[in-house]
Amino acid sequence: MEKRNLTCIVCPMGCALTVELEEGKVLSVSGNTCPRGEKYAQEECTHPTRVLTSTIRVADGVLPVVPVKTAAPIPKELLFEAMAALRELTVPAPVAIGDVICPDLCGTGIALLATSSVEKKEPDA
Amino acid sequence: MKKLDLVIIGGGPAGMAAAVAAYEKGVRNLLILDREPQLGGILEQCIHNGFGLHRFKEELTGPEYAARFAEKVAEYGIPCLLNTMVLDLETESDGTKIVTAVSPQEGYLKLNARAVILAMGCRERPRGALNIAGTRPAGIYTAGAAQKFVNIKGQMPGKRVVILGSGDIGLIMARRMTLEGAKVEAVCELMPYSGGLTRNIVQCLADFGIPLKLSHTVVQIHGKERVEAVTIAAVGPDRRPIPGTEEKIPCDTLLLSVGLIPENELSRQAGVEMDPVTGGAVVDENRQTSIPGVFACGNVLHVHDLVDYVSEEAEIAGKQAAAYLDGCRMDAEMFPVSGKDGVRYVVPQRIRKGAAPFALYFRVGDVYRDVRIVVECGGKTLVSRIKKKVAPGEMETLPLKAEQVSQIDGLVTVRLEQKGAE
Numbered sequence: 342m343e344k345r346n347l348t349c350i351v352c353p354m355g356c357a358l359t360v361e362l363e364e365g366k367v368l369s370v371s372g373n374t375c376p377r378g379e380k381y382a383q384e385e386c387t388h389p390t391r392v393l394t395s396t397i398r399v400a401d402g403v404l405p406v407v408p409v410k411t412a413a414p415i416p417k418e419l420l421f422e423a424m425a426a427l428r429e430l431t432v433p434a435p436v437a438i439g440d441v442i443c444p445d446l447c448g449t450g451i452a453l454l455a456t457s458s459v460e461k462k463e464p465d466a
Numbered sequence: 467m468k469k470l471d472l473v474i475i476g477g478g479p480a481g482m483a484a485a486v487a488a489y490e491k492g493v494r495n496l497l498i499l500d501r502e503p504q505l506g507g508i509l510e511q512c513i514h515n516g517f518g519l520h521r522f523k524e525e526l527t528g529p530e531y532a533a534r535f536a537e538k539v540a541e542y543g544i545p546c547l548l549n550t551m552v553l554d555l556e557t558e559s560d561g562t563k564i565v566t567a568v569s570p571q572e573g574y575l576k577l578n579a580r581a582v583i584l585a586m587g588c589r590e591r592p593r594g595a596l597n598i599a600g601t602r603p604a605g606i607y608t609a610g611a612a613q614k615f616v617n618i619k620g621q622m623p624g625k626r627v628v629i630l631g632s633g634d635i636g637l638i639m640a641r642r643m644t645l646e647g648a649k650v651e652a653v654c655e656l657m658p659y660s661g662g663l664t665r666n667i668v669q670c671l672a673d674f675g676i677p678l679k680l681s682h683t684v685v686q687i688h689g690k691e692r693v694e695a696v697t698i699a700a701v702g703p704d705r706r707p708i709p710g711t712e713e714k715i716p717c718d719t720l721l722l723s724v725g726l727i728p729e730n731e732l733s734r735q736a737g738v739e740m741d742p743v744t745g746g747a748v749v750d751e752n753r754q755t756s757i758p759g760v761f762a763c764g765n766v767l768h769v770h771d772l773v774d775y776v777s778e779e780a781e782i783a784g785k786q787a788a789a790y791l792d793g794c795r796m797d798a799e800m801f802p803v804s805g806k807d808g809v810r811y812v813v814p815q816r817i818r819k820g821a822a823p824f825a826l827y828f829r830v831g832d833v834y835r836d837v838r839i840v841v842e843c844g845g846k847t848l849v850s851r852i853k854k855k856v857a858p859g860e861m862e863t864l865p866l867k868a869e870q871v872s873q874i875d876g877l878v879t880v881r882l883e884q885k886g887a888e
């Protein structure tokens with residue numbers, strides 16, 4: 342049996358949780374003050390996910406990069422793979438907030454969205 | 467000289483929300499000034515998510531949160547003068563405010579305003595405020611400066627990083643630089659607890675196995691041209707390094723996340739009365755400062771951790787500035803508010819006689835569990851509330867109802883009745 346210590350982040354209480362696991366299955370959760378802590382521990386130990394936020398390069402923009410986010414949380418273990426994919430991307434300016442940069446990031450079925458706008462640079466006269 | 471009803475200094479979330487609220491109360495002759503080329507303030511570089519949970523029940527990134535307000539500003543056609551740095555604020559004997567600013571498009575300009583809202587935000591404490599031995603090689607940045615490099619300019623300041631201070635910006639940058647391929651060796655925190663939000667400690671450090679060294683500080687910086695290493699050491703309860711605990715960590719970058727200070731040079735020049743604890747102006751429940759017609763809100767007033775409260779506070783200032791312009795004078799008798807027994811500061815610092823219902827914003831000085839927050843006036847308890855946990859990194863709010871406000875007739879104190887400090 343494996344034991345894991347987590348801090349619940351669902352509310353500012355930050356309860357220290359202890360999870361007992363066997364072959365990837367959660368056997369018990371303790372230390373939580375409310376049921377939300379148990380649910381959090383379940384998810385964290387079986388399929389943790391995170392929203393990834395980063396930047397990608399913009400060609401001919403007034404700024405060199407535009408911030409992006411995944412439209413929904415992606416599996417945590419894919420974060421670095423997704424970052425590598427982002428490094429390969431360049432979008433042409435203009436970019437508008439909410440633009441879909443990539444419809445399916447790393448086979449997750451989740452889109453990558455622009456979270457800000459970058460205008461096109463005026464060509465030098 | 468151009469004559470305006472209301473000038474808003476700073477176009478971050480505070481300035482934008484204040485302008486929108488004033489507009490909605492009928493103010494039309496108004497102007498937002500900001501030294502940056504766009505509205506949004508610090509949020510433009512905060513590309514991570516977690517903004518707006520209280521207000522929009524959604525997790526937005528910083529630029530998305532800012533865009534919601536910038537769209538309103540545009541929809542109402544509220545004029546903004548960007549790339550414009552405000553240099554001075556003065557009050558004439560008849561109460562008119564003179565705002566002096568410079569901008570590349572307008573040059574040197576003087577504006578005449580009947581009311582002013584201060585919304586200049588805060589800045590990071592620089593290294594000068596710290597006492598670390600060693601020369602001053604390249605590779606030392608505030609965490610916020612590093613955030614701007616990476617998120618706006620698309621440049622990485624270094625590859626091997628040590629972070630001093632566990633404020634939220636430092637934590638966010640630990641994750642950001644790790645994702646961009648840097649190795650973050652450690653985050654050192656002088657205090658026995660982190661000043662950052664728990665969520666950030668978990669998702670920015672624990673997720674990536676970055677050690678958080680509580681009760682540790684940087685005692686020396688090595689390297690001539692560029693940082694080559696730092697020496698860290700454990701500190702005792704007196705916050706002084708404990709000899710023999712030194713550890714040298716090779717790195718090329720040291721980020722400082724050692725606190726924020728409200729940016730109040732203008733307010734001081736204008737003669738606004740300041741609160742030495744918050745570093746911001748002393749205000750009443752309407753967010754009016756000691757100068758009639760000058761209001762303050764957001765991080766320039768006191769450092770907020772959640773932008774939702776910045777917007778809420780700014781709406782109070784905007785609405786009340788509109789009332790002031792309508793001729794409503796806020797010169798009733800005032801009662802002082804103060805924090806004690808663990809409560810470090812309370813905003814507002816004053817309450818006017820006959821005030822409308824409002825909320826108290828305050829911060830505690832240590833981590834406490836199972837405490838009762840008590841608000842008293844002249845021996846009467848106005849409100850009390852039990853909290854399972856309060857911490858210096860999380861601002862508390864406590865709303866007062868009309869019947870509670872009506873009982874205020876002297877000094878109001880906010881204190882903790884503790885069952886135990888950690």
Ligand SMILES: Cc1cc2nc3c(=O)[nH]c(=O)nc-3n(C[C@H](O)[C@H](O)[C@H](O)COP(=O)(O)OP(=O)(O)OC[C@H]3O[C@@H](n4cnc5c(N)ncnc54)[C@H](O)[C@@H]3O)c2cc1C
Nearest residue numbers: 476478479480500501507508552586587635764765772773
């Ligand atoms: C790194 C970081 C991470 C954060 N993370 C979160 C989070 O996850 N969730 C959350 O809810 N909140 C977060 N916050 C807090 C939130 O972003 C701030 O509380 C909020 O941005 C403060 O708004 P403001 O308008 O008071 O100040 P600012 O956003 O700083 O805006 C002030 C504006 O005033 C302008 N200005 C200042 N002086 C002058 C002058 N003399 N002349 C002209 N213009 C001037 C500046 O250019 C700036 O645009 C974070 C803050 C930081 C710094």
Ligand code: SF4
Nearest residue numbers: 349352355356374378
């Ligand atoms: S277990 Fe419940 S009370 Fe504890 S931190 Fe999680 S949500 Fe909050």
